[in-house]
Amino acid sequence: xxxxxxxxxxxxxxxxxxxxxxxxxxxxxxxxxxxxxxxxxxxxxxxxxxxxxxxxxxxxxxxxxxxxxxxxxxxxxxxxxxxxxxxxxxxxxxxxxxxxxxxxxxxxxxxxxxxxxxxxxxxxxxxxxxxxxxxxxxxxxxxxxxxxxxxxxxxxxxxxxxxxxxxxxxxxxxxxxxxxxxxxxxxxxxxxxxxxxxxxxxxxxxxxxxxxxxxxxxxxxxxxxxxxxxxxxxxxxxxxxxxxxxxxxxxxxxxxxxxxxxxxxxxxxxxxxxxxxxxxxxxxxxxxxxxxxxxxxxxxxxxxxxxxxxxxxxxxxxxxxxxxxxxxxxxxxxxxxxxxxxxxxxxxxxxxxxxxxxxxxxxxxxxxxxxxxxxxxxxxxxxxxxxxxxxxxxxxxxxxxxxxxxxxxxxx
Amino acid sequence: xxxxxxxxxxxxxxxxxxxxxxxxxxxxxxxxxxxxxxxxxxxxxxxxxxxxxxxxxxxxxxxxxxxxxxxxxxxxxxxxxxxxxxxxxxxxxxxxxxxxxxxxxxxxxxxxxxxxxxxxxxxxxxxxxxxxxxxxxxxxxxxxxxxxxxxxxxxxxxxxxxxxxxxxxxxxxxxxxxxxxxxxxxxxxxxxxxxxxxxxxxxxxxxxxxxxxxxxxxxxxxxxxxxxxxxxxxxxxxxxxxxxxxxxxxxxxxxxxxxxxxxxxxxxxxxxxxxxxxxxxxxxxxxxxxxxxxxxxxxxxxxxxxxxxxxxxxxxxxxxxxxxxxxxxxxxxxxxxxxxxxxxxxxxxxxxxxxxxxxxxxxxxxxxxxxxxxxxxxxxxxxxxxxxxxxxxxxxxxxxxxxxxxxxxxxxxxxxxxxxxxxxxxx
Numbered sequence: 001x002x003x004x005x006x007x008x009x010x011x012x013x014x015x016x017x018x019x020x021x022x023x024x025x026x027x028x029x030x031x032x033x034x035x036x037x038x039x040x041x042x043x044x045x046x047x048x049x050x051x052x053x054x055x056x057x058x059x060x061x062x063x064x065x066x067x068x069x070x071x072x073x074x075x076x077x078x079x080x081x082x083x084x085x086x087x088x089x090x091x092x093x094x095x096x097x098x099x100x101x102x103x104x105x106x107x108x109x110x111x112x113x114x115x116x117x118x119x120x121x122x123x124x125x126x127x128x129x130x131x132x133x134x135x136x137x138x139x140x141x142x143x144x145x146x147x148x149x150x151x152x153x154x155x156x157x158x159x160x161x162x163x164x165x166x167x168x169x170x171x172x173x174x175x176x177x178x179x180x181x182x183x184x185x186x187x188x189x190x191x192x193x194x195x196x197x198x199x200x201x202x203x204x205x206x207x208x209x210x211x212x213x214x215x216x217x218x219x220x221x222x223x224x225x226x227x228x229x230x231x232x233x234x235x236x237x238x239x240x241x242x243x244x245x246x247x248x249x250x251x252x253x254x255x256x257x258x259x260x261x262x263x264x265x266x267x268x269x270x271x272x273x274x275x276x277x278x279x280x281x282x283x284x285x286x287x288x289x290x291x292x293x294x295x296x297x298x299x300x301x302x303x304x305x306x307x308x309x310x311x312x313x314x315x316x317x318x319x320x321x322x323x324x325x326x327x328x329x330x331x332x333x334x335x336x337x338x339x340x341x342x343x344x345x346x347x348x349x350x351x352x353x354x355x356x357x358x359x360x361x362x363x364x365x366x367x368x369x370x371x372x373x374x375x376x377x378x379x380x381x382x383x384x385x386x387x388x389x390x391x392x393x394x395x396x397x398x399x400x401x402x403x404x405x406x407x408x409x410x411x412x
Numbered sequence: 413x414x415x416x417x418x419x420x421x422x423x424x425x426x427x428x429x430x431x432x433x434x435x436x437x438x439x440x441x442x443x444x445x446x447x448x449x450x451x452x453x454x455x456x457x458x459x460x461x462x463x464x465x466x467x468x469x470x471x472x473x474x475x476x477x478x479x480x481x482x483x484x485x486x487x488x489x490x491x492x493x494x495x496x497x498x499x500x501x502x503x504x505x506x507x508x509x510x511x512x513x514x515x516x517x518x519x520x521x522x523x524x525x526x527x528x529x530x531x532x533x534x535x536x537x538x539x540x541x542x543x544x545x546x547x548x549x550x551x552x553x554x555x556x557x558x559x560x561x562x563x564x565x566x567x568x569x570x571x572x573x574x575x576x577x578x579x580x581x582x583x584x585x586x587x588x589x590x591x592x593x594x595x596x597x598x599x600x601x602x603x604x605x606x607x608x609x610x611x612x613x614x615x616x617x618x619x620x621x622x623x624x625x626x627x628x629x630x631x632x633x634x635x636x637x638x639x640x641x642x643x644x645x646x647x648x649x650x651x652x653x654x655x656x657x658x659x660x661x662x663x664x665x666x667x668x669x670x671x672x673x674x675x676x677x678x679x680x681x682x683x684x685x686x687x688x689x690x691x692x693x694x695x696x697x698x699x700x701x702x703x704x705x706x707x708x709x710x711x712x713x714x715x716x717x718x719x720x721x722x723x724x725x726x727x728x729x730x731x732x733x734x735x736x737x738x739x740x741x742x743x744x745x746x747x748x749x750x751x752x753x754x755x756x757x758x759x760x761x762x763x764x765x766x767x768x769x770x771x772x773x774x775x776x777x778x779x780x781x782x783x784x785x786x787x788x789x790x791x792x793x794x795x796x797x798x799x800x801x802x803x804x805x806x807x808x809x810x811x812x813x814x815x816x817x818x819x820x821x822x823x824x825x826x827x828x829x830x831x832x833x834x835x836x837x838x839x
Contacts, residue, residue: 201763
């Protein structure tokens with residue numbers, strides 16, 4: 001889905017072909033941050049104090065507002081990417097520990113981005129087939145449960161067998177969880193949005209029960225699973241505080257695979273055709289039911305991998321409510337990335353970075369991490385309704401269908 | 413094939429499916445009867461008794477009702493036989509249009525058998541439990557009403573959860589600042605309406621996929637409420653202390669034994685839910701307004717042709733739906749615990765959505781579903797006390813599972829308004 005050029009007479013230059021599709025997402029992100037800063041200003045006590053005397057000393061209020069914004073976004077930047085000055089100083093000193101410390105934030109950002117890549121791909125694959133998988137969160141939980149079980153149950157396996165096995169178990173669990181809504185959709189027409197929401201809550205309760213019962217770590221007072229065997233841990237590349245692990249490269253590999261699958265294979269083509277126009281696909285002799293089920297299960301498998309990745313790469317065990325909303329954020333990622341694997345990876349890097357930086361922002365600038373959710377919600381709104389962004393920045397309207405997100409009811 | 417024969421064929425097909433469905437129901441009733449007996453009567457000592465308390469709260473001694481004591485085995489066996497009898501009649505003759513009612517009855521007997529078995533040789537306060545069920549059902553009902561208002565006009569609303577959460581926060585905040593519960597409640601209603609308006613603008617004006625727009629509101633609400641809560645309400649406790657609406661027993665009605673205490677000794681949120689229930693039911697099915705709303709939800713083009721303003725109808729209904737959700741949201745704080753905690757709605761909005769679907773997009777159906785879901789909620793908290801070897805989590809899964817079953821048409825198929833979720837394009 002490339003955009004039409006602004007002028008119908010000129011053939012689009014290579015440059016505009018690359019830039020055009022990026023304009024709306026970039027402006028959407030920019031506007032979301034702008035609104036975020038308004039919220040930050042309006043909830044800053046120093047600013048509110050200065051505002052009381054706005055007419056007397058307008059400069060004070062403005063400088064307080066400016067200070068609030070720069071502290072917030074400055075600490076967000078430092079928390080997510082690290083401080084450039086410290087990095088240079090560390091590299092010059094050649095002290096290994098200092099280097100590790102200076103680059104720690106970047107590693108954390110990549111760690112946070114990894115599950116986002118998987119989960120974003122999950123929603124994107126669904127979108128490509130015209131399915132709205134709002135149940136990535138539940139599939140992620142089930143994936144995590146399956147892979148943690150494989151991780152701590154099988155003992156004495158070599159890592160080269162154990163890690164893929166645990167990852168596969170996660171994928172299988174997620175796929176199984178997605179299979180239920182898929183088969184219900186294919187056989188009875190029940191809308192997958194409702195069923196994936198319901199499956200989410202069933203998954204939450206199921207994991208709650210498992211962690212309080214069969215999967216509970218012996219002797220623990222809290223609902224947590226046992227630690228996985230060392231042979232199932234995704235290897236980390238740096239000494240301890242840096243948690244950057246192989247999952248990131250697995251995620252990139254999976255993204256490349258999904259690209260190949262969707263755009264270079266017959267099955268991928270069929271799935272995209274069913275998503276673009278189910279009637280046309282049917283007329284062309286494609287099996288709608290089969291494609292729906294495959295796409296949904298693939299979507300579930302990817303979400304399951306997100307859960308497996310967190311368990312095998314970061315936490316090494318499973319605690320209740322460990323996911324913190326990756327499944328819902330992934331809808332934002334898929335939309336921002338226009339359901340394209342490359343776009344999803346970039347969007348995941350952005351959100352992972354924001355997420356890991358927000359902790360520092362909370363500590364330094366006393367701005368709750370939840371500002372990130374607000375910004376994410378705004379990004380989705382602006383991406384899904386590009387007309388708003390166009391109206392704000394007085395952009396020309398693009399050709400038909402640009403930026404339009406598929407829409408179907410659940411009436412039929 | 414002529415038109416007449418087509419009609420006849422369709423008719424006979426419809427009758428045939430009806431018969432098959434009727435038989436499936438009959439068989440299901442008998443299976444439930446067997447399961448009831450096998451699970452809850454089999455192996456129970458016939459001498460054991462189940463004791464149900466019928467008083468709740470502080471009832472003066474002279475008004476106390478005696479406990480209701482039944483033989484455990486006998487009761488379950490009787491209920492199982494009754495279920496089997498209903499199933500047999502359904503198989504032989506069929507109950508026709510009362511089938512769904514009978515299904516409800518059989519399910520109710522199954523639940524009561526379970527309770528009898530669980531309390532064998534123990535006692536449980538039945539009246540108190542039903543009262544908490546109604547309490548738990550109130551926000552679910554209000555959420556379902558919000559969904560019905562929106563979806564009957566053709567706008568899918570999965571943002572009930574977010575609207576409730578935001579309203580819970582705003583009603584607490586404004587209620588605490590002004591020191592007036594009613595102003596807090598008003599703030600809650602307006603918050604729900606404002607978010608619903610955003611949903612409506614995105615869905616109707618910008619034709620954003622309604623599920624995406626709902627997700628936006630859910631994520632935004634989680635973010636903004638946690639943000640404000642962490643930034644202000646946890647720091648300044650006086651901002652998080654609005655007080656609660658007191659219980660106000662309805663004169664006369666609350667004096668009815670048992671029922672009065674369960675349904676009519678509560679606060680304005682419960683009564684508000686009852687009133688909304690009747691108003692929406694009558695409004696939707698017996699007024700010109702309701703006919704128009706349903707026309708817009710089923711076939712907007714036809715409605716437009718007849719001069720109904722599709723956009724305006726949808727805007728109004730979505731905003732009204734938002735207010736219903738806002739009312740439900742305020743229940744969590746002003747009607748119940750009197751303070752705001754992060755993500756305190758804990759998925760009740762989505763259960764409301766489930767109740768709406770399970771109740772087939774009708775107010776009383778949704779209320780019935782909410783009562784069942786509320787009962788599951790209150791039963792789940794009792795399981796530990798009764799030392800029943802069933803994890804409470806499985807009971808809490810039940811609402812979601814039965815909704816999926818109903819949606820799949822395995823039992824009593826539910827059908828959404830035909831144009832639900834589709835943006836309308838004027839031509």
